[in-house]
Amino acid sequence: MNLSIDVTNNExxxxxxxxxxxxxxxxxxxxxxxxxxxxxxxxxxEVDFQDVNYMDSTGLGVFISALKSTKExxxxxxxxxxxxxxxxxxxxxxxxxxxxxxxxxxxGM
Amino acid sequence: MEPFxxxxxxxxxxAEYIGVVRLSISGIANRMGFTYEDIEDLKVAISEAITNAVxxxxxxxxxxxxxxxxxxxxxxxxxxxxDHGGSFNLGEIKEDIGPxxxxxxxxxxxxxxxxxxxIDALMDKVEINSKYGVIVLMTKYLxxxxxxxxxxxxxxxx
Numbered sequence: 001m002n003l004s005i006d007v008t009n010n011e012x013x014x015x016x017x018x019x020x021x022x023x024x025x026x027x028x029x030x031x032x033x034x035x036x037x038x039x040x041x042x043x044x045x046e047v048d049f050q051d052v053n054y055m056d057s058t059g060l061g062v063f064i065s066a067l068k069s070t071k072e073x074x075x076x077x078x079x080x081x082x083x084x085x086x087x088x089x090x091x092x093x094x095x096x097x098x099x100x101x102x103x104x105x106x107x108g109m
Numbered sequence: 110m111e112p113f114x115x116x117x118x119x120x121x122x123x124a125e126y127i128g129v130v131r132l133s134i135s136g137i138a139n140r141m142g143f144t145y146e147d148i149e150d151l152k153v154a155i156s157e158a159i160t161n162a163v164x165x166x167x168x169x170x171x172x173x174x175x176x177x178x179x180x181x182x183x184x185x186x187x188x189x190x191x192d193h194g195g196s197f198n199l200g201e202i203k204e205d206i207g208p209x210x211x212x213x214x215x216x217x218x219x220x221x222x223x224x225x226x227x228i229d230a231l232m233d234k235v236e237i238n239s240k241y242g243v244i245v246l247m248t249k250y251l252x253x254x255x256x257x258x259x260x261x262x263x264x265x266x267x
Binding site: 021023024025054056057058060061085089092093 | 128
């Protein structure tokens with residue numbers, strides 16, 4: 001019931017690997033880590049969802065903030081390796097239209 | 110009266126306990142025979158309601174308790190989330206409850222963005238009682254297909 005966040009930076013790309021659950025308890029930590037990465041012009045922030053087995057609207061809120069920040073600072077964010085269940089939340093809230101997401105099983109729902 | 114089991118869980122109004130309640134609901138829903146997908150929906154819905162209650166409790170006093178009640182019926186699971194520590198008086202809650210309206214004191218759910226939207230999308234029925242604090246009552250049926258799921262049957266007098 002925790003979230004670990006591993007960030008590796010190389011040549012304009014930040015890889016953020018998430019492991020665990022994103023909820024009201026862990027979302028603040030994610031936001032604090034993710035937002036500064038999006039504030040560098042031209043930076044690509046790639047968030048790996050492979051091992052995220054739970055997320056709710058608090059997580060959606062973090063990625064909306066991060067998306068806004070990328071627009072503001074001319075950086076880029078993409079979410080990769082997303083599991084079906086998590087992808088579904090982005091889908092039913094319409095966020096798949098505005099956020100760059102690659103799911104492991106695209107559009108299962 | 111329709112027979113049911115009732116499980117009540119009380120946790121501190123702190124975000125770190127939301128995951129604990131998710132484990133509770135996944136245990137109860139699994140025992141009832143809900144599918145994996147439905148259990149995941151239930152986990153998100155209950156977390157949204159508790160997140161709201163935590164924010165509400167924090168705004169008021171910075172501490173407090175949240176009470177969660179599970180009504181385990183033959184054909185459905187009813188979940189109540191109250192942003193206060195008192196036990197549920199089921200009769201009273203159901204008397205005052207109704208579909209949520211624009212003027213209800215649920216601004217936290219809206220501020221949270223997609224919280225209420227997700228609860229509504231993932232559950233079969235959602236009602237709010239805001240007479241004593243805020244109580245969210247949500248229902249999920251065991252079999253999504255079929256008729257007679259409009260939920261009116263529970264209001265039938267004995």
